Amino acid sequence: MRIKSILAASAASLVLAACTTTANDMDMARAPSTGASMADTGDGMRAAPTELAALVDEVEIPYEKFTLQNGLDVIVHTDRKAPIVAVAVWYNVGSKDEPKGQTGFAHLFEHLMFNGSENASEDYFQYLGEMGATDYNGTTNFDRTNYFQTVPTPALERALWLESDRMGYLLGAVTQQKLDNQRGVVQNEKRQGDNQPGGLVFYEIINTLFPAPHPYDHTPIGSMADLDAATMDTVQGWFRDNYGPNNATLVLAGDISPADARPMVEKYFGPIARGPVNDPAEAEVTELSADVRKVMKDQVAATNITKYWTAPGMLDRELTALTVGTQILGGLASSRLDQTLVRDEQLAVGVSAGNYSFQRVGILNVGATARPGVDPAVVEQRLDQLIADFIRTGPTEDEVRRAATSTLSSTIRGLEQVGGFGGKAVTLASGEVLADDPDYYARQLEILATLTPGEVQAAMQRWMTRPSMTLVLEPGEREGEYAEAASVAAAAPPTAAEEAAAQQQVTVTKERPKPSINTTAELDFPDVQHVQLANGMRLNYAQRETVPATYVTMSFDAGSAADPRDKRGLEALALGLFDEGTTTLSSQEIAEARERLGANISTGGGSDRSSFTLSALSANLTPSLELLNDVIRNPAFAPEEIERVRAQQITGIEQELRTPQAVAARTLAPIVYGEDSPYGGPGSGTVESVRSITRADITGFKDRWIRPDNGQVFVVSDRPLNEIVSTLNGVFGDWRAPSVAKGTKSFGEMAAMPESSRIVLINRPNSPQSFILGGQRTPADARDETYVDFLNANNALGGNFLARLNMNLRETKGWSYGVRGAPQTLENAVGYLVSAPVQADRTGDALGELIRETGEFLDTSGVTEAERNRIVTAQIGELPGQFETSSAVLNAMQSNALYGRPDNYQETLAARYRAQTAQSLDTAVRAAIDSDRFVWVVVGDASVVRPQLEQLGLPVEVREMAQ
Incomplete structure (x- = not known):
């Protein structure tokens, strides 16, 4: 399912997830092979780490940039380590650019742009699977919308065809049915977030810090009312205004040269007509007139107190100083708040601090979660004292260097990835789109390498002495406006006119044949x-x-x-x-x-x-x-x-x-x-x-x-x-085992398989969404060579986006943001689990569909030839991208050891996949799963859900939430 860069709140501490402003993944020339020099540092360790400036000097992403006649900016970075290319398309439009009454449109269109274009009318995940794509997704935030995938080099031309078709030839494929469906999916995504403990916090933060009519006055997911009001005319107008080539940037990073890339890009993107250019909304950095205090209640385990200040956006010179300052205060494991509140005084079980910057504005936050039994007022008072002390005295040189080194080392650990959420393609694209400079990351690292304690202190004094918002999130039931915000009425059934419009067919304005993929990139797993x-x-x-x-x-x-x-x-x-x-x-x-x-x-x-x-x-x-x-x-x-x-x-x-x-x-x-x-x-x-x-x-x-x-x-x-x-x-080398005996595990008798299915309903009042989790223990064994047959059969049932369970409840019904079925692979047992968050008023219908779909798949309607071909093609194509990074190789090596597999196991998979048939897949999955022996756990509001579940004919046991 698509994961969005939308800010979310958690129970322990509010975590704001936003577009990052410094690089996460870059190329680096080989560092010297000599080890660090050794010296007594006075802390018990004899380590003199490599100088920060020397490490920064090694970081580089060489690229070539050109612009097509229609205004499309193209950036190409060559990285030959694997036969893969990251393809990223960034559009210069986000939720801050949405007019009144159209909140959530950028995010809604992100969904629609995965639902097929004129020459690629199927769900885009179908085509991504054909290419063997990995690390694919789309995200929307306040400032931009992006789409990305990493594909085997032979599939690059296909990927460019696909991305260009949705850029230039989308509207003929946007039907009323697709709009209605994706509207429902987005609304369930909103319900899913709102249903989490602390899920309503971010709305309050935005409303307080950026009151209307500020461009950042609403979250990217938008309001239910505006989503309901979206019409074909308004969404088509939104697309025409914002998704032209001259409002976009294409980045290719990987096994491709600029010389080879340019003719392909010209071929597929060159004919697309220019459109309007979005001039990103200007937005002032607001300032509260006085301190604001808000108290909210939710199903959290402990009270969290967090303070927020508005701050400058990512283009401001003080960005790095503020980021380092908040790391020192509460972001690092050694932070001031962690040392005092958590370790020394033990008033809190966790602390946090961060600088979350968008293009025009930022949010500084510092918080603590009170230790149960400690008066939250005492925690808040001490938190305020520590913030004031830090602003008054500033950081030490050692603190600044440690924060900077931590940031840089995190960057270096991600150097291998060309795509994904934080790879080199993202780094170049974000700099180009948001800062008009692909080398933006390098400018930030240069500042990082020379940052002084005085600069950090000055930035903190300037921005964190202004009025702040304090938000206290307490354990308890949601009240008043907060409880109402989580309750969402079910959509009205479609009218006759709407049903007629839903029958609209795809219109192709220009035929664009799909390019072939003539070769397969092979995985070269390291020896x-x-x-x-x-x-x-x-x-x-x-x-x-x-x-x-x-x-x-x-x-x-x-x-x-x-x-x-x-x-x-x-x-x-x-x-x-x-x-x-x-x-x-x-x-x-x-x-x-x-x-x-x-x-x-x-x-x-x-x-x-x-x-x-x-x-x-x-x-x-x-x-x-x-x-x-x-x-x-x-x-x-x-x-x-x-x-x-x-x-x-x-x-x-x-x-x-x-x-x-x-x-x-x-x-x-x-x-x-x-x-x-x-x-x-x-x-x-x-x-x-x-x-x-x-x-x-x-x-x-x-x-x-x-x-x-x-x-x-x-x-x-x-x-x-x-x-x-x-x-x-x-x-x-001198480590020896102690004299005591090694530990032993006892697995003994596992629980007997139930004779029939049943439902366990956990009552969670006031839940706008129910969470369904079904499961059973299987006789499958991860060491068996047929286990990959089970896995691929499940890719037809529940294992990926195109699997039947997800396509039914998400893409057809629109009742869920995403459904998954997957084995729980353990050393001595294999379970099978189906998870489905669904809107509360459709809980019974959704569970009925899960039961029906699973039963038919296992009994009469197994894997089709089309599914087998799609799955096998995708699995083979994905192999080079799956093991691009050292961490992926490390994990694979451990998995091979755990399950007794050969060292080259990953290289043997392609041949195994090619030998699979629809029948062999059916045999494996039917030997593992019994559709009549699921136990279904449903967590939801029993007053709403129980009557629905009782219509299914299965025993229903109701339990209350544990206190």
Whole structure:
């Protein structure tokens, strides 16, 4: 489903997601191969990281730009690492350009432009599948609309044909039926966001900071009333005014040269006539006349207090200073707020700060989520004091350097990706469209490299001493205007005239034949080598030389499946504590060391493995590994840190108990796998189980599971194997297993398959949308060679956008923003889950359709030849794009080890796909899924939903939300 760059609120803290203003992915020339020099820094680490300015100097995205006669700007960047090309088309129009009465039009048109054009009249995902596209989507925000896909090089001409057809030849394919359907999809997208805890917060922020008639006075998703009022005439006028070639930029990044690109671009885009050029709406940076305070209630686990200030937009010189300032205040792991409110005084379970800048305006925000049991007024008072102290004293030089290094290292880690949401194509396009400069990212990095504490302090003083908005989000039921905002009336049935108009046929104004794809790009998965380290651990290594970065995962055979039945959440709590202090470094010192090195250490692994992953600049690899070594081998598990992290985990659990998706998952897992199964409980645990965990439990977990005789090492790096082995042995070579026995897991008897289907309804009052989650345990085994047959058969039923379940409820009925069916692949079990958020008044009808569609697919209407051909073509074509990055290779290597697959497994998939038949796919899926044995969990308003569900003829059990 399409994911939008629309700002959203979460329960723990408001997170504003917007168009980024600095690069995320760029080319980099190879950094020197020598390691970082070693020196005593006084913090327990002996690391002198590579200078920031030297790293910035290496970052570059060379490109060539030309403009067609019709005004289309074209930018081409060559990257030959893989046979793929990112194609991005950005239109210079967003929600700030919408006139009164047409809010949400830019976003609605983003949807319509995926619904077919005159010469490509099917859903565009059909054509993307034919090309083997990856990383495809479309997004709308305040300032622009964009479309992007990464395609195999042989399919580039097809991609240009497709993008040019919707640019120049769309309106003949926009029917009343498509408009009505996508209007419904967008409205369900709005309901889905509004239904989340904190889902109404952003509306209040925008209304307060940018009151009408400001261009930023409404969210990109628009209002229900304006969407309902959209007519064929108004949407067609909107398209003609805003989507001409001279209001657009095309970026190609990847396996293509400017010389080869130009004739193809001229061929497909050149004949498109010029249109009006949108002059982006000017917008002043508003200022509140006085401080504003708002209190809202919602189903959140803890009170969140966040302060907001308006700020200048992305073209302002102070952008970087404000961004760095908010990182230091509350964005970094070592931030001032984190150190004081979370670590030292333990008044909060989380803090946040950010500078979210759009083209014309920005929003600065600083917030904290009160620790349960702490008076929110005390948290707010302390938050205000810390903000004032920071503005008065300013940051230190070390803080500025750490923030800048963290930003740059994040940039470098994304250097490989040519497309997607944050790749090189996006970086060039956003600079061109929003700043009239494809090199905008470079200007920002130059500022970053030389930024001074004085500049940061001056910017913070200028903008954060103005009147602010304080928004307090408290636990409780939505009240008054907020409750009404979430309730949406069902659409009226179409009139006879509307039904007649819906029969309108596609009109082709110019025949444009679809170009052929004559060859297939083959995946070249890197060779994997294996070495035993000095500590006995198996090293799995692959070399990727595209960027000067190294990824290291130490994976241990544990996961949440290692938790004792009465101590669920132990693994999660333990993993959360490893980097919260070692025997020589405090949690604050660990955070600061990571930032100086530009390193990222994360923990995770899922149900079956517990892992520690380091992503490091190769120039800083040795000191980064030394830090990882200290975190893994020497955690202090200090009692005060245990209690702090325990409080955070419990707050997270309590938030899960209020969030529809999490409630459904927590309800379904023990039914599918069994209460006593390691897979039957939530990995985060329960409030009771996490409260019962002792320090001895945590140290026991480490000794039994996190040890060299229970793990493997996976590395993807630009550095050669011998250097990696030498470095790992130098740091981890003396690690020996403790004397206690290794841990063992017990899977025992899983829950019996139910004899028939049933419904469990979780009552969540005042929900404008219901969340449906159906599931069952299957006899499938991920180690079996036929497992890929099961996966591809599911691609016809529920596995992708074009699958039957999604096309029915989203594209045909318009009752949902997106439906998915997918295996839950575990080491010792495979479940099958169907998830569907649907509008409340159609819950029963939607579940009835899921049951009918699944049953017919498994009984009488299996995979068609057309579906088989579409799926196989897409799967083969996608392979080169799926493993473009080092992180993707690293994940694949771990998956191969988990399921006992050969190192070249990914390269064998194309042949396996080609051998598949409709019959072999049917055989695999019918052996795995039984349509009569689903348990359906529905989270919704029982007063609205229960009567609908009772019409389905299945037993309905009603439960109340856990408190």
